[in-house]
Amino acid sequence: MAILLTQEEKDLYEKALNYGKEKLYPLTFDVDKSPELNREMIKDMAKNGFCGVGIPKEMGGKGYNYLQTALIYEGLAYGDGMMAFQMQLHNNISMEIATFYEGISDEVKAIVPGLADGSKLTAFALTESASGCDPSATTAYAELREDGYHIFGKKDWISNAENADYYNVMIKDGKDSKNMIMLLVDKGTKGLKFLKNRERLIGNGMSCGSLEFDDCVVPVSRLLSANGFKEALIAIDVARVYTPAIAVGVAQRALDITAEYLATRESFGTPILKNQGVQWELADLSAKIEAARWLVYRTASVMDSGEPVAITAAKNKYFGTEVAMEVLVKCAQYFGAEGFMKDSRISKLLYVAKMLQIVDGTTEIQKIVIGRDIARKYLKKSK
Ligand SMILES: Cc1cc2nc3c(=O)[nH]c(=O)nc-3n(C[C@H](O)[C@H](O)[C@H](O)COP(=O)(O)OP(=O)(O)OC[C@H]3O[C@@H](n4cnc5c(N)ncnc54)[C@H](O)[C@@H]3O)c2cc1C
DSSP, X not given: OOSSOOHHHHHHHHHHHHHIXXXXXXXXXXXXXXXXXXXXXXXXXXXXXXSSTTSOGGGTSOOOOHHHHXXXXXXXHHHXXXXXXXXXXXXXXXXXXXXXXXXXXXXXXXXXXHHHTTSSOEEEEOOBTTBSSOGGGOOOEEEEETTXXXXXXXXXXXXXXXXXXXXXXXXXXXXXXXXXXXXXXETTOTTEEEEEEOOOSSOTTSOEEEEEEEXXXXXXXGEEESSHHHHHHHHHHHHHHHHHHHHHHHHHHHHHHHHHHHHHOEETTEXXXXXXXXXXXXXXXXXXXXXHHHHHHHHHHHHHHTSOOHHHHHHHHHHHHHHHHHHXXXXXHHTGGGGGSTTOHHHHHHHXXXXXXXXXXXXXXXXXXXXXXXXXXXXXHTO
16 A cells, blocks of 8 residues: 555545535535535535545446545535545446446446436435344335335434435344345335435435335345345445545544634633644644544555455444544534534534544444454464
């Protein structure tokens, strides 16, 4: 792995960063409330080359590798963390559909170009109300009958639940089975209902809610994977490369606006930033962001190399999102009362950082993965 970024990688980051600063940042408050503007901006991001990034060129995508893609999300997130999150969510699911599942049907292959150019949106439906961190507690299931898979059950907290065109749904292959499969379900399929959109602290321009499958029938050609759990773990590793990239962009933006604010905000007759104690705390945060940034680049590079990445990805997800949260808690404090206002920039960033600690495997789940790996090695030695 090269320790420094190439010029091409730097250019890609700059392109996303400039787009984030110029197009996304000014719209943060509007796009957060308006589903129409939100959708328009996803399309605009696609038009500007940020969609279909991990999909091979021959399938209509941009063919970027993991490092290039992570750089794009970091840059976009500097402009708006929620929009970067949505772009990576759609791109991840699209890339998985296009490249993860061997032997996908021609019917599914024909869907990929529309995902790559952003004209169609995707959602990933794994979580259920009683099976968040523990997918083995999934209850939704499909029965294979003559006319296809009949799906029953409910999924919760699904991003894009209301406005996706396709759902990548993870369910058991039989009521009493432990095996999970993945099926690609079209919006509007009979028996699939969007139940409710719950208001969140951030990102209400994107829908996030429940789906009900009540004898929803999909053809066998929509099977993405018969070994869904194993495949889902790979997909989750991908998200654990990118969510921290977004966290780094968000944390850097927070640090920059805080330094800017403290340079002009006076207390005791002098700019607050003149206090060495304040400078030292910002120095601390700046160093941690830099460490998180390079862990993202390293994790993406490991992924690009094809070496096992699960433990590195867990460390990446854990560290990057924890650093972002620490940065945001401290920076929001430096904004005083202003940082407690719903319409302040820093409080918006604080909510994004909180969300990033939960999605794609919580902080605690990452610690379980890393801790088990340590225990596995040393418990073996002490036998
Ligand atoms: C904005 C948003 C968007 C989302 N989008 C999607 C989506 O598109 N698709 C999808 O499938 N899901 C989505 N989710 C759901 C998300 O993946 C889950 O919320 C997450 O996996 C955690 O599950 P849970 O909320 O049920 O927490 P729970 O499983 O109820 O856990 C509660 C708390 O306990 C901790 N905990 C759990 N087990 C242990 C343990 N053994 N040891 C220590 N601590 C533990 C957890 O870390 C957490 O802090 C989304 C969530 C949010 C907030």
